[in-house]
Amino acid sequence: MLSRFWAVVAALLAALMFTSSSFGQNGPKGWPDAKENRRAIAEKDKKPEPRHSIAGLWANTREGNQAKGVQLHPNDGKPENQPPYTPYGLQLYKSHKALEGFDAVGPAYTNDPRVKCEPLGLPRYNHYDLGIRIYQDENSVAILYQYDNRWRIIWTDGRPLPKLLDGGVEINGDYQEQRWMGYSVGKWVDDTTLQVQTVGTMPEDRVWLDNTGRPISEQVHITETFRRLDNDTLEWSEVLDDPKIFTKPWKTLDITMRAQDPRVDILTRYCSPKEIETYNKSYGDSVSGK
């Protein structure tokens, strides 16, 4: 009788283990194989855009890199792509020795803060290696940038945009310091369009606008518009209003991103000072003629 009891117990345990094991395999099997940046979905296959959501993994393989400068205006020397610089903005630009653009220098001579692994800051993250992952809840939208694993928060809970001060911002009557990502608030202007305002970013001696050495200052007011065209397509634009650097607002981004498999695990890309140093000692200095 006793042995029969234990036999039943063993059978139950075995069944339980089997069941647990089965549950464990119910999720995705293995690591999803990333495909080439997804093409536009055919009209007939389009799914409607969700309301008030820009969450997902988004990419645009070619335009996301922006190696030649901000996506809408590559720094190629053409007049139409020149920023509307103030005299100070132009002076600042000329002091920057960039690794990209039509007047680029060799690796040994750059003063790009990026090669010291300084944070790029906003808005430069918007012009570097897009690929982004977006999460959101009822209070905020979080954007995760691939390069150096950086992230920012956009508050969508109705709080006002901080008042821009000299060297910081004012929130609830108190001074708050400048930040690499600034202070962002977002508002849904319709079911599928989120407009985001950002102020309080880092000053011009700490950050650049893009890889080609264009400057940006802490006086910039950034306006971004995210528009979900359908379930798999996200438009993202950016306008910079920086009276210290530009004589008028300058549109720098108008990119269409495709939804990627959300289960794809983005490869981390940390900036390593040691790797940069090794590269320069082994090669960068020589190829620069130093």
Next chain:
Amino acid sequence: MRNKLGVIFAFAVGLMASIPLSAHHGAAAIYDSQTISLKGTVKSWLWSNPHCLLTFDVKGEDGKVVEWVAETQAPSTIYSMGFRKDSFKPGDEVTVTLQPAKNERPNGRLLSAVLADGTKIGNARGEGGRGGRGGDEAN
């Protein structure tokens, strides 16, 4: 073990493929647009970010040996072009096609290489296939 590592790395490259890659520096400022081919002997192969470096000796017609160093893009970019961590070993005979440095030092942007067994890796543009770079000058 090596196969497992290969699979893991292939995954990493695959995952990278949907996401654009970073640019460290432009090519136009420092390299000729013309390419040359050099036959030499491998001294070292540094598989590292932001660029991989191949060091090899080239014997000139006068018998003088010159040490060349050529750079590629980052491992995650060149993997799709056939490059591997063990593609080159010291002593290997290799024929390298590169864009030489404008300053005439023995440096260059490595586009492709033919290994001793005839295997060719890389391509004429020196750019990754899947998820490659976002501009001709981006390296």
